[in-house]
Amino acid sequence: MNNVPVLDTFKRPLRDLRISVTDRCNFRCPYCMPAEIFGDRYQFLPREDLLTFEEITRIVKIAVGLGVTKVRITGGEPLVRQNIEELVAMIAAVDGVSDLAMTTNAYLLSGYAEKLKNAGLKRITVSLDSLEDEIFQKMNGRGFSTARVLDGIRAAKEAGLQPIKINAVVQKGVNDETLVGLAEWCRDNGHTPRFIEYMDVGTLNDWKLEEVLTAEEIVQLIEERFPADPVGPTYPGEVAKRYRYRDGNGEFGIISSVSQPFCGDCTRMRLSPEGKSVTCLFAETGTDLRDSLRDGSTDDEIKKAIIGIWGSRKDRYSEQRSEETVKRKKVEMYHIGG
Numbered sequence: 001m002n003n004v005p006v007l008d009t010f011k012r013p014l015r016d017l018r019i020s021v022t023d024r025c026n027f028r029c030p031y032c033m034p035a036e037i038f039g040d041r042y043q044f045l046p047r048e049d050l051l052t053f054e055e056i057t058r059i060v061k062i063a064v065g066l067g068v069t070k071v072r073i074t075g076g077e078p079l080v081r082q083n084i085e086e087l088v089a090m091i092a093a094v095d096g097v098s099d100l101a102m103t104t105n106a107y108l109l110s111g112y113a114e115k116l117k118n119a120g121l122k123r124i125t126v127s128l129d130s131l132e133d134e135i136f137q138k139m140n141g142r143g144f145s146t147a148r149v150l151d152g153i154r155a156a157k158e159a160g161l162q163p164i165k166i167n168a169v170v171q172k173g174v175n176d177e178t179l180v181g182l183a184e185w186c187r188d189n190g191h192t193p194r195f196i197e198y199m200d201v202g203t204l205n206d207w208k209l210e211e212v213l214t215a216e217e218i219v220q221l222i223e224e225r226f227p228a229d230p231v232g233p234t235y236p237g238e239v240a241k242r243y244r245y246r247d248g249n250g251e252f253g254i255i256s257s258v259s260q261p262f263c264g265d266c267t268r269m270r271l272s273p274e275g276k277s278v279t280c281l282f283a284e285t286g287t288d289l290r291d292s293l294r295d296g297s298t299d300d301e302i303k304k305a306i307i308g309i310w311g312s313r314k315d316r317y318s319e320q321r322s323e324e325t326v327k328r329k330k331v332e333m334y335h336i337g338g
């Protein structure tokens with residue numbers, strides 16, 4: 001198979017593949033999987049519906065042939081998928097994957113960090129919305145304290161999965177007063193925090209614009225305490241805007257998809273746990289690839305299907321966000337992993 005970079009209708013190349021390996025999670029963050037909806041009786045995908053590690057790796061190989069160089073494993077919570085380190089090793093062995101990362105809530109990370117590093121994981125992003133236990137307990141929807149997450153981060157650092165990025169979703173009136181504390185802790189420990197504007201993903205979190213603290217407001221908050229200057233992206237299409245502290249002690253990032261959308265640079269395709277390709281975080285639905293993986297289709301046939309999906313992509317949801325689009329049917333974040 002020849003490598004042919006594929007462009008969408010806005011000439012955006014396909015560079016990143018984000019793979020959601022499960023729709024299950026051990027947290028119930030209200031902005032993602034509200035506990036009232038995802039209760040004991042909630043029917044998650046049965047095992048046979050999930051793509052196998054072999055099927056996922058096959059898609060990765062095909063996607064590399066279309067320009068993908070960066071792969072991120074996410075979920076749901078990727079560490080609740082059994083033997084996830086085996087998938088990491090399989091993807092790490094694919095020629096052409098230059099960056100392999102994972103996003104996790106880190107609750108199970110202390111038992112996995114070394115295995116993941118040995119399997120070939122390059123980087124890890126840990127979601128941690130606040131260091132204040134009371135706030136964190138609310139934001140994970142399970143009443144878990146930060147202790148295990150901090151253990152997980154320590155283990156990742158010890159295993160050499162560095163530098164570690166710390167993602168915090170910012171909700172006005174919920175965790176905004178603890179952002180500076182999180183930034184300070186990250187500075188002290190050599191991690192890079194990335195503050196994410198609360199987004200209207202999915203249909204379940206009852207999102208309201210009033211609950212969004214904008215990128216500008218977040219930067220102002222951090223800069224008041226730790227003066228910083230904006231710096232350019234490390235690579236084309238980097239979604240976080242970067243700010244470097246003037247005292248030279250690291251940096252922080254802001255993901256401003258609500259107040260300053262970046263659809264023009266969006267090079268990401270998502271693969272859902274049951275094998276749908278989803279071309280936008282806010283898409284209504286995805287296109288099934290699992291049938292092709294299971295019906296004897298050749299790699300070339302699957303490649304053509306992906307070329308068709310990406311080639312006809314017109315997504316620019318965040319640039320068109322309005323009261324009407326917010327209410328639209330959308331795939332859920334826990335399902336496609338961000």
Ligand code: SAM
Nearest residue numbers: 032075076077103104105127167198199337338
């Ligand atoms: N469970 C893993 C975790 O939380 O890191 C991976 C999946 S989670 C869906 C991926 C990222 O999406 C997390 O950093 C999470 O904070 C973010 N996220 C989920 N819902 C969000 C929302 N409504 N707005 C902004 N970010 C959100």
Ligand code: SF4
Nearest residue numbers: 025027029032076105
């Ligand atoms: Fe789980 Fe991550 Fe969603 Fe929180 S953000 S409920 S940890 S998938």
Ligand code: SF4
Nearest residue numbers: 263266280281317318
């Ligand atoms: Fe990409 Fe869709 Fe987000 Fe725009 S709204 S940056 S197209 S995922």
